[in-house]
Amino acid sequence: MSGWRATLGRAALPVAVxxxxxxxxxxxxxAAGIPEFTLPAPSRVAQALAEHGASLAGSWWYTLKITxxxxxxxxxxxxxxxxxxxxxxxxxxxxxxxxxxxQVTPIVAVAPLILIYVDSTTAALLLxxxxxxxxxxxxxxxxxxxxxxxQLRELFRLYRATPWQRLALLRAPSALPYFLAGLxxxxxLSLIGAVTAEMVAGAAGRETGLASRILEASFRTETxxxxxxxxxxxxxxxxxFAGFNALSRALLGPWHAAESSRPH
Amino acid sequence: MPAPAPAAPTEPAAPLxxxxxxxxxxxxxxxxxxxxxxxxxxxxxxxxLGPSGCGKSTVLRLLAGLDEPSTGTVGAPARRPGPDxxxxxxxxxxxxxxxxxxxxxxxxxxxxxxxxxxEVDAAVQGVLARVxxxxxxxxxxAQLSGGMKMRVSxxxxxxxxxxxxxxxEPFAALDDITRQRLNDELLQxxxxxxxxxxFVTHSVAEAVFLSQRVLVMAAxxxxxxxxxxxxxxxxxxxxxxxxxxxxxxxxxLSAALQGAAVAG
Numbered sequence: 001m002s003g004w005r006a007t008l009g010r011a012a013l014p015v016a017v018x019x020x021x022x023x024x025x026x027x028x029x030x031a032a033g034i035p036e037f038t039l040p041a042p043s044r045v046a047q048a049l050a051e052h053g054a055s056l057a058g059s060w061w062y063t064l065k066i067t068x069x070x071x072x073x074x075x076x077x078x079x080x081x082x083x084x085x086x087x088x089x090x091x092x093x094x095x096x097x098x099x100x101x102x103q104v105t106p107i108v109a110v111a112p113l114i115l116i117y118v119d120s121t122t123a124a125l126l127l128x129x130x131x132x133x134x135x136x137x138x139x140x141x142x143x144x145x146x147x148x149x150x151q152l153r154e155l156f157r158l159y160r161a162t163p164w165q166r167l168a169l170l171r172a173p174s175a176l177p178y179f180l181a182g183l184x185x186x187x188x189l190s191l192i193g194a195v196t197a198e199m200v201a202g203a204a205g206r207e208t209g210l211a212s213r214i215l216e217a218s219f220r221t222e223t224x225x226x227x228x229x230x231x232x233x234x235x236x237x238x239x240x241f242a243g244f245n246a247l248s249r250a251l252l253g254p255w256h257a258a259e260s261s262r263p264h
Numbered sequence: 265m266p267a268p269a270p271a272a273p274t275e276p277a278a279p280l281x282x283x284x285x286x287x288x289x290x291x292x293x294x295x296x297x298x299x300x301x302x303x304x305x306x307x308x309x310x311x312x313l314g315p316s317g318c319g320k321s322t323v324l325r326l327l328a329g330l331d332e333p334s335t336g337t338v339g340a341p342a343r344r345p346g347p348d349x350x351x352x353x354x355x356x357x358x359x360x361x362x363x364x365x366x367x368x369x370x371x372x373x374x375x376x377x378x379x380x381x382x383e384v385d386a387a388v389q390g391v392l393a394r395v396x397x398x399x400x401x402x403x404x405x406a407q408l409s410g411g412m413k414m415r416v417s418x419x420x421x422x423x424x425x426x427x428x429x430x431x432x433e434p435f436a437a438l439d440d441i442t443r444q445r446l447n448d449e450l451l452q453x454x455x456x457x458x459x460x461x462x463f464v465t466h467s468v469a470e471a472v473f474l475s476q477r478v479l480v481m482a483a484x485x486x487x488x489x490x491x492x493x494x495x496x497x498x499x500x501x502x503x504x505x506x507x508x509x510x511x512x513x514x515x516x517l518s519a520a521l522q523g524a525a526v527a528g
Contacts, residue, residue: 149359151355151357151359152359152361154330154353154355155353155355155359155372156376157330158328158329158330158351158352158353159372159373159376159377160376161376165376169361169372169375169376170361173361173363173364174363176363252363254404255362255363255364255404255405255406256362256363
């Protein structure tokens with residue numbers, strides 16, 4: 001019984017479906033003679049990807065920096081604010097509505113304002129992506145910090161644990177699965193936030209991300225290049241999700257029911 | 265001479281655990297305990313027997329310092345587990361940290377007291393061997409059966425070498441065979457460590473098998489209504505459960521329990 005043969009077996013079905021879709025797409029475009037500025041065939045997208053690979057890679061790197069920068073700030077901010085909320089319920093009552101307001105405001109609607117107020121485009125993009133990404137981490141960590149087993153809390157009380165010991169040895173480990181669930185959501189969201197904000201910021205600027213390249217290509221009706229940039233974005237999103245999934249499994253695998261008893 | 269004398273002719277001056285005229289009224293007005301007085305001397309094994317809702321657990325929580333009386337006094341020199349770990353508590357559920365291996369769960373009380381690592385390791389190894397879990401130090405709680413989890417919980421209670429062991433129906437969720445085996449071993453641990461034990465249960469047979477003295481409680485309001493001595497010297501062999509003397513003691517205790525129910 002080899003583990004990775006089983007993994008290969010599980011992957012076979014989705015890979016087959018993806019290949020079938022691509023083949024159907026290629027056939028449709030060729031058979032119907034669809035012009036490439038309307039719908040380029042997958043082979044044409046691959047060609048565009050190769051052609052513009054070097055320049056797209058630079059933009060991809062920029063988008064990646066915004067995404068992970070925002071995500072790192074979202075982790076720091078979300079966890080820090082959640083810890084403050086856990087220490088002071090009054091603070092939570094006072095500030096949680098504000099966090100909800102930030103969360104429900106469509107980012108496309110505030111991004112123009114942020115771009116006005118914040119001088120540096122990079123900083124504005126970071127802020128936009130952060131606003132989108134931090135809420136799942138905050139709300140999940142708040143719940144996680146509260147989800148400690150009451151009897152374990154009493155046990156710590158019996159042994160006169162200090163507040164720091166309670167945080168490090170009880171509340172943080174109890175909150176970890178919740179935090180990681182938030183991280184999985186926020187990883188994807190910070191990419192969406194970064195791309196959305198770039199779209200609003202437009203194609204201007206020396207350093208630009210993948211969204212700006214999509215805009216730029218759309219002005220010139222370079223549809224294959226648009227698809228090529230899109231492919232990079234989707235691949236990035238999938239890799240981010242897979243990465244955090246793996247991280248979650250590595251951290252929780254041995255002990256957490258949700259991770260140890262899942263089918264894949 | 266590990267076995268304490270069942271009935272000391274002269275009462276020692278200060279009991280290790282004592283309630284004097286204790287009422288416990290909850291904010292809703294519910295009277296959980298009404299003028300409860302009891303005393304447990306050093307080295308005794310006392311059972312607290314009664315129907316559910318009679319306040320047995322409240323008595324333990326008061327003695328552990330997890331709850332405060334509305335009126336009356338709680339006298340217990342070993343009341344709160346200080347750095348020398350004088351009182352240990354075993355909950356009805358194993359109450360283990362799922363993210364920590366067996367050895368780390370057992371080590372918790374010592375780590376909270378910031379004992380040196382070498383001392384902690386030695387104590388954990390010793391106590392795991394004593395409760396029959398020597399090979400399971402690196403196992404996760406999720407991999408253990410209910411009975412083994414309870415052994416871990418007891419090992420964690422014993423690791424500080426406490427003087428007093430408070431147990432709140434620790435074996436109620438276990439099957440009969442596991443329960444009897446743990447009862448047999450509990451008496452060995454009690455004798456070996458010269459513990460003072462207060463054991464809450466709703467099982468007549470368990471109370472008879474384990475204790476020298478049974479306090480019978482009644483519900484609504486919770487109060488101590490009767491007290492019986494079980495005059496069987498220790499060590500008590502497992503086979504004692506099948507003797508006429510055991511059956512007679514159970515019958516006496518059942519009658520007392522029924523009398524308590526009628527009185528209530």
